[in-house]
Amino acid sequence: MALDVVGDRWTLLIVRELLIRGACRYTDLRSGLPGIATNLLAERLRELEQEGLIVREEAPPPIATTLVRLTARGQALERVILELGRWGAPLLAEGTPGHQLLLHWLVLPLRLHLVDSRPDQGACTIAIRAGAEGIAGGDGIAGAAGILITANRGVVTVDSGRPEQADLVLTGDAATILTLLVGRISVAAARVAGVDFKGRTDLLSRVVPRSDRSSRQ
Amino acid sequence: MALDVVGDRWTLLIVRELLIRGACRYTDLRSGLPGIATNLLAERLRELEQEGLIVREEAPPPIATTLVRLTARGQALERVILELGRWGAPLLAEGTPGHQLLLHWLVLPLRLHLVDSRPDQGACTIAIRAGAEGIAGGDGIAGAAGILITANRGVVTVDSGRPEQADLVLTGDAATILTLLVGRISVAAARVAGVDFKGRTDLLSRVVPRSDRSSRQ
DNA sequence: CAGCATCCGCTTTGATACTG
């Protein structure tokens, strides 16, 4: 019966997008779901609204648009989506040629995997931006939401957004950044692969994968 | 990427069926998946085999048939399916008119919810068989796998199968049995709803829903 | 530009019939 509600093509991906980005516009959703037909997105949103998983609301005064937001019932799907992600992680590691990977999609897996290796220290922030080919595509701008990671006294947060400033700013493509953050390649190797580092690269040993002591250096 | 593998219609339901029943025949699968087209089942099994989620093997000598069994990779989907079930539980409680519910589908949710209220006592068994309308349908026989519950020193097991003998045998339709086992109706009410009890009905207070002290009496 | 609705060609699905 759960699959009757969320088992249609795209439905869980739409929910994931809303989990990552919070309330967002129709156009944001479309840019985060490459390949979805616009009529299908409209139809799925209608279904999700009817099932009580999302609500539409007018944005606060300055902005003139309607936002789509998950209800508590919709948010409750996070556990399902995290389990699916955990199961699928080996597929991501294998890597798939024709498969594109948007940067902000890494938010949920990073929340699962990253921990603060220096719980005694205060706040620091790492920002990640999409690299060249992420912007090359015409709609790359809208889709390139970016990631903001903070660590503060043992608590790591990972969110999507357009990071303004940070102690460390990484710029590169999602796949490379991922292998770097989960500790499978070094900073040097990431540089070779086209990742640009601005700021305190030492922070990469502050925010590390769960149960991993490698300093990534 | 996980949804690319298991996101197609029927795929997760096939995996669930194999989780519940263990190795089983093509025909068993079909009877446990009312409404699936036979060509679709064949196609999905091919895909699942290719992805390494299932294997086919010849049954041991006496029986001449091929069995389908989950690999470890396929079994790993149990956590995904359990989370989907947990999320969908409210839908089951609401109840849906035209929606049929096979008895053995209750195996996974019951594993989650039932505990032994008398961990100090030894083994007892409860068998559940499909009621009249479960057998009325032409293919009801094959689909009516039944459930066998055991409690032994605090450990509860729930499995599908054709129970031979038990300390208590319940016969009735899945929906009523479910409401009885999760403690929402009494034995008396279940009797009125057509459930037949043979044996020690007191065992229903031995196997109870998690964190629930109601004796169901 | 945000937020759809419509149309078109193609693929997938569901139902049924048939076969070794």
Place this chain on the structure above:
DNA sequence: CAGTATCAAAGCGGATGCTG
């Protein structure tokens, strides 16, 4: 028992057009 073959209907992806 374990599928394959066939066909109509539904769903999907892509392009385009429309409205505030």
